[in-house]
Amino acid sequence: MGNSINNTYDAIVIGSGMSGGWAAKEMSEKGLKTLVLERGRDVKHIKDYPTTNKYPWEFEHRGQIPYDVQKENPVVSRCYAFREDAMHFFCKDTEHPYLQEKPFDWIRGYQVGGKSLLWARQTQRWSEFDFSGPTRDGFAVEWPIHYKDIAPWYSYVEKFVGISGNKDGLASLPDGEFLPALEMSCIEKHFQKAVAKNYKDRNVIYARCAHLTEPKPVHIEQGRGQCQKRNLCQRGCPFGGYFASNSTTIPWALKTGNMTLQTNAIVHSIIYDDAKQKVTGVRVIDSKTKDVTEYYAKVIFLNAGAVNTNLILLNSTSKRFPHGLGNDNGLLGKYFAFHNYRARASAEYEGLEEFNEDGRSPTGGYVPRFRNLLKQDTDFLRGYAISFSGGRSLATDNSGFGAGLKSSLASKELGPWHVGAQMMGETIPKETNSVKLDASKKDEWGMPLLSFNVAYDDNDEKMIKDFQEQITEMLDRAGFTNIKTSDSKQAPGLDIHEMGGVRMGKDPKTSLLNKFNQLHTCANVFVTDGACMTSTSTQNPSLTYMAFTARAADHAISELKNGNI
Amino acid sequence: MLILSAGAAIIPACSEDTPKEGLRFQNFAIDAGELIVLGELTATIIPTTDGPGAREVSADQFMLKMIDDCYSPEQQRKFVSGLKSFEARAGRGTGKSFADLSADQRTKLLTDLEKEKDADTDLSFFYSTAKRLTMEAYTTSKYYLTKVQVYELVPGRYHGCVPFGSVKQKKAS
Numbered sequence: 001m002g003n004s005i006n007n008t009y010d011a012i013v014i015g016s017g018m019s020g021g022w023a024a025k026e027m028s029e030k031g032l033k034t035l036v037l038e039r040g041r042d043v044k045h046i047k048d049y050p051t052t053n054k055y056p057w058e059f060e061h062r063g064q065i066p067y068d069v070q071k072e073n074p075v076v077s078r079c080y081a082f083r084e085d086a087m088h089f090f091c092k093d094t095e096h097p098y099l100q101e102k103p104f105d106w107i108r109g110y111q112v113g114g115k116s117l118l119w120a121r122q123t124q125r126w127s128e129f130d131f132s133g134p135t136r137d138g139f140a141v142e143w144p145i146h147y148k149d150i151a152p153w154y155s156y157v158e159k160f161v162g163i164s165g166n167k168d169g170l171a172s173l174p175d176g177e178f179l180p181a182l183e184m185s186c187i188e189k190h191f192q193k194a195v196a197k198n199y200k201d202r203n204v205i206y207a208r209c210a211h212l213t214e215p216k217p218v219h220i221e222q223g224r225g226q227c228q229k230r231n232l233c234q235r236g237c238p239f240g241g242y243f244a245s246n247s248t249t250i251p252w253a254l255k256t257g258n259m260t261l262q263t264n265a266i267v268h269s270i271i272y273d274d275a276k277q278k279v280t281g282v283r284v285i286d287s288k289t290k291d292v293t294e295y296y297a298k299v300i301f302l303n304a305g306a307v308n309t310n311l312i313l314l315n316s317t318s319k320r321f322p323h324g325l326g327n328d329n330g331l332l333g334k335y336f337a338f339h340n341y342r343a344r345a346s347a348e349y350e351g352l353e354e355f356n357e358d359g360r361s362p363t364g365g366y367v368p369r370f371r372n373l374l375k376q377d378t379d380f381l382r383g384y385a386i387s388f389s390g391g392r393s394l395a396t397d398n399s400g401f402g403a404g405l406k407s408s409l410a411s412k413e414l415g416p417w418h419v420g421a422q423m424m425g426e427t428i429p430k431e432t433n434s435v436k437l438d439a440s441k442k443d444e445w446g447m448p449l450l451s452f453n454v455a456y457d458d459n460d461e462k463m464i465k466d467f468q469e470q471i472t473e474m475l476d477r478a479g480f481t482n483i484k485t486s487d488s489k490q491a492p493g494l495d496i497h498e499m500g501g502v503r504m505g506k507d508p509k510t511s512l513l514n515k516f517n518q519l520h521t522c523a524n525v526f527v528t529d530g531a532c533m534t535s536t537s538t539q540n541p542s543l544t545y546m547a548f549t550a551r552a553a554d555h556a557i558s559e560l561k562n563g564n565i
Numbered sequence: 566m567l568i569l570s571a572g573a574a575i576i577p578a579c580s581e582d583t584p585k586e587g588l589r590f591q592n593f594a595i596d597a598g599e600l601i602v603l604g605e606l607t608a609t610i611i612p613t614t615d616g617p618g619a620r621e622v623s624a625d626q627f628m629l630k631m632i633d634d635c636y637s638p639e640q641q642r643k644f645v646s647g648l649k650s651f652e653a654r655a656g657r658g659t660g661k662s663f664a665d666l667s668a669d670q671r672t673k674l675l676t677d678l679e680k681e682k683d684a685d686t687d688l689s690f691f692y693s694t695a696k697r698l699t700m701e702a703y704t705t706s707k708y709y710l711t712k713v714q715v716y717e718l719v720p721g722r723y724h725g726c727v728p729f730g731s732v733k734q735k736k737a738s
Contacts, residue, residue: 055718056710060634061630061631062701062705064635065635066635068634183723183726184725184726185726228720229722230720353729354728355726355728356727356729357726357727358720358722358724358727359717359720359721359722359723360720399679401611401675401696402612403612405611406611406618409704409709409713409714414729
């Protein structure tokens with residue numbers, strides 16, 4: 001056990017990724033001595049991006065993952081970004097085992113910055129249609145907040161992060177604090193016009209993304225610069241062109257002098273003192289030495305990533321909470337959900353032959369949810385957003401060999417526009433979709449293995465079918481040809497949007513967290529990563545986690561000041 | 566990883582005394598003559614013309630590295646077996662290794678294999694794999710990406726819709 005005086009802070013943040021970075025920034029900026037615990041290694045901005053400036057020919061396998069690595073790590077090998085240039089930012093299956101009652105592809109990044117280094121950087125706000133969804137449609141529980149509660153915090157976060165986008169004026173996808181948007185491509189504009197002409201209820205916008213198109217003074221102060229349109233973000237950006245904890249919140253928090261970063265620190269559990277009847281700190285295993293240390297603080301922020309946040313709470317048992325911290329109602333780990341990304345479409349367009357894109361865009365077209373938006377109009381609940389992008393590639397003829405083949409590979413001719421579209425479907429949180437701790441199996445640090453029991457349901461299958469029909473019609477009406485749809489049948493998890501298990505709600509009998517992300521039964525413990533989500537909506541969730549975190553930190557600070565926690 | 570240096574692949578054709586069993590990669594083995602055949606095959610697929618071809622970008626070494634590191638044991642077996650069939654086919658009616666065939670003889674053989682490329686044989690697997698990896702070695706080489714189709718690491722710009730003729734990245738520098 002460590003020295004309790006040296007191990008005492010005002011606040012402890014568990015996790016340094018997307019939401020943990022925000023908790024660290026907010027609390028250290030307001031003067032709280034803040035300890036950030038990260039289970040992985042440090043990744044310093046720029047210095048620890050070893051592949052960031054490599055040319056394609058500098059990669060031994062030109063991007064491919066060696067056969068043995070794939071064979072030993074089948075789960076992470078299914079992730080689109082697990083390639084030679086970014087494989088060092090992914091957690092390997094073999095090093096961190098887990099159990100699958102049903103298949104679940106759990107994609108993890110165990111390092112400072114977590115998956116904020118690897119995210120797709122899409123940042124659409126939720127709308128009131130999303131927050132009122134469970135109540136209107138009768139699933140999950142009522143959200144304890146409305147759009148108006150989170151809207152100012154979206155603005156607060158957006159200004160600091162730097163979000164590029166257009167003011168589209170859509171109720172289903174509220175506008176925010178935007179840096180200028182990039183220009184849509186010819187083919188995206190074409191689709192936008194065609195959809196506007198053919199459908200009253202559907203819009204194509206340019207997706208908002210966390211890229212600095214025109215840095216503001218705050219971004220310069222962060223040490224970040226303009227996005228250079230490399231689209232090599234997963235390597236870490238030497239320009240700080242996109243938002244990652246590593247380039248933004250963590251260094252900002254460190255600069256205050258109030259933040260301490262402890263890496264290789266696996267949180268075993270949160271300490272509930274039965275005598276004091278409150279949470280007093282956390283128990284940490286050093287991943288290298290396996291030594292156990294306790295750290296103490298008045299307030300704990302749990303930002304370990306949705307699944308690991310569930311794991312830590314389930315593993316935090318005491319006389320008062322024998323089934324996991326805050327788990328009086330037995331719902332911890334349940335109502336787990338994710339996003340349905342299974343179905344895609346592809347097509348070609350024969351026009352616009354005299355045009356092309358120049359440079360690379362970090363974002364693309366986006367169709368906000370239109371199904372069941374104003375009222376129930378299908379035989380499934382909720383709906384999906386659609387991503388849409390396209391481009392042209394060189395029209396090389398790969399047949400034959402010799403001088404003819406070589407000259408074809410030098411051709412400057414372009415082929416037709418190819419486009420791709422993908423659904424991002426809302427899944428309905430259910431009690432049967434859950435994570436739990438295995439009773440006997442443990443990892444090399446003695447932590448119980450997490451076991452997944454998560455699956456698609458009929459609602460998801462119906463939604464996939466509807467997406468395939470609707471996107472086919474939308475593309476067909478827009479003059480596309482060779483339209484094909486597919487269903488990857490990918491397991492839940494590969495969306496990398498794990499949510500729930502520690503959901504927010506009004507009633508302690510049916511939820512774990514209150515409207516400020518505090519455990520109903522332990523007011524000094526806040527959960528502001530994906531685990532807090534009551535429902536999932538159809539937006540990439542990181543922006544919402546960041547806004548929740550900033551809002552919860554503000555509340556924590558004022559409750560500390562008022563002596564309430 | 567290559568256990569022996571991939572430089573072994575450039576042993577000259579006349580080195581009769583090279584021990585045939587001595588050229589082993591981590592996961593498979595081919596003999597010295599076969600290494601020469603691979604080099605000649607890549608150079609036939611993408612020849613040296615007024616600009617560098619497969620030989621100058623060491624496509625044979627890249628191919629062996631990829632087969633060794635990124636292919637399954639079954640694919641490696643088929644590749645080696647297909648290479649032997651390839652040599653047997655080259656020798657049919659000529660009595661020679663592919664490396665010693667005339668340009669016309671090579672052209673005839675590869676033209677035949679192009680027609681057979683969808684056949685489910687080790688030979689067609691070998692040929693299509695060798696061709697694909699030769700093309701990959703060439704089109705991801707520094708030469709190709711700086712002189713033929715220019716790759717920009719840092720475009721610094723994005724324009725969604727420009728007249729085709731003005732697209733900078735498609736022009737050779």
